[in-house]
């Protein structure tokens with residue numbers, strides 16, 4: 341493709357992108373294709389000759405688009421959002437055009453220094469400790485793995501990277517509701533999933549600090565070495581808030597690394613009135629949150645802070661000859677801050693987003709989402725056919741269809757059916773979790789452009805689907 345052809349197609353694509361964003365709510369929010377359907381339209385072998393861009397783009401519209409789930413659809417209430425915004429997309433266009441690989445300062449000083457400065461901005465925007473050191477990671481899973489590896493190295497005086505693990509006696513603690521990325525990190529770090537001890541939760545699905553203390557004390561008595569506790573500020577299932585302050589006290593008492601996973605909920609710390617959810621955060625050793633979830637920045641952008649920068653660098657720094665530069669002593673080389681060497685220039689989109697919204701603009705949107713969530717929760721609690729299943733702390737409402745005459749497995753089946761009916765409409769997209777063995781539907785209100793209209797659509801669809809369910813049972 342020549343540069344002139346690129347210019348022509350890029351103009352066309354920008355128009356397509358703007359139209360898409362205008363009309364996204366007209367698409368079925370969840371892709372309605374069957375497994376294998378997209379692949380059945382793709383040739384078995386790659387093309388040997390070049391193909392015109394028009395043909396490629398036609399196939400994008402014909403084959404790919406029907407298989408797209410529209411995460412930027414304002415009725416996307418599934419999982420947690422991976423929301424975006426125009427300034428974020430514009431920055432990504434520049435990022436792709438520059439094609440920067442930001443592994444070290446030298447490979448793009450602007451990428452390194454913008455990232456450094458943005459981390460300072462985040463500390464101010466979210467009232468985080470000024471001495472923390474931050475970087476952008478791919479995702480919260482990477483950050484949690486990073487934290488476990490750093491804690492492991494620090495515990496063993498930075499010898500395990502060299503010698504390998506000689507004993508499997510380190511233990512990590514989190515709640516039963518904590519994210520599966522911690523299990524994965526335990527496996528990858530060589531600590532073993534069996535050594536991730538899941539602490540029971542209370543009726544609000546938050547970790548029980550007393551049980552944590554008893555468990556740690558028992559483990560110490562039996563010769564285990566407690567290494568780390570992961571506190572969740574906003575669990576994936578229900579956005580439960582673990583009692584961070586009490587956990588921080590235990591971490592101090594037993595000399596544990598305290599990692600705080602606030603993947604979604606971290607964005608709420610932009611609001612002074614929501615900072616109670618992270619009371620105790622100042623004692624953390626590491627903290628992660630994902631602007632790529634709820635802060636209008638398209639995937640991927642995960643912000644990770646550590647208290648002890650030297651421990652992090654001692655864990656990850658490698659100095660091969662081919663990466664040495666004469667500025668190494670004066671600059672930040674982010675390749676030393678995590679697992680991959682290569683890094684995308686992700687700071688640019690965060691910069692565009694923060695400047696384009698302004699802190700006040702970001703706050704206003706988050707407040708609006710919280711208000712809509714409360715309103716939806718209020719509607720739900722007034723409905724005899726629905727039961728709220730967990731406290732609504734942030735932007736996630738957990739509920740189920742109720743039928744008090746049927747046993748739990750049958751009610752669960754009805755709820756599965758309800759979820760399928762709702763998602764088959766293409767008008768809304770919800771996902772589920774299980775709480776105390778109840779199949780529970782989750783509504784997350786965090787898409788960038790979600791507003792009152794979309795809550796009305798949600799209520800309408802829920803009312804209709806539950807009525808159909810009731811009729812089908814008669």
Ligand SMILES: Cc1ncc(COP(=O)(O)O)c(C=O)c1O
Pocket residue numbers: 420478479480481482519521572574575576601602603604630642
């Ligand atoms: C609480 C929590 N932690 C970690 C993760 C993993 O995030 P990522 O996809 O950025 O690795 C998620 C994903 O939803 C999450 O909800």
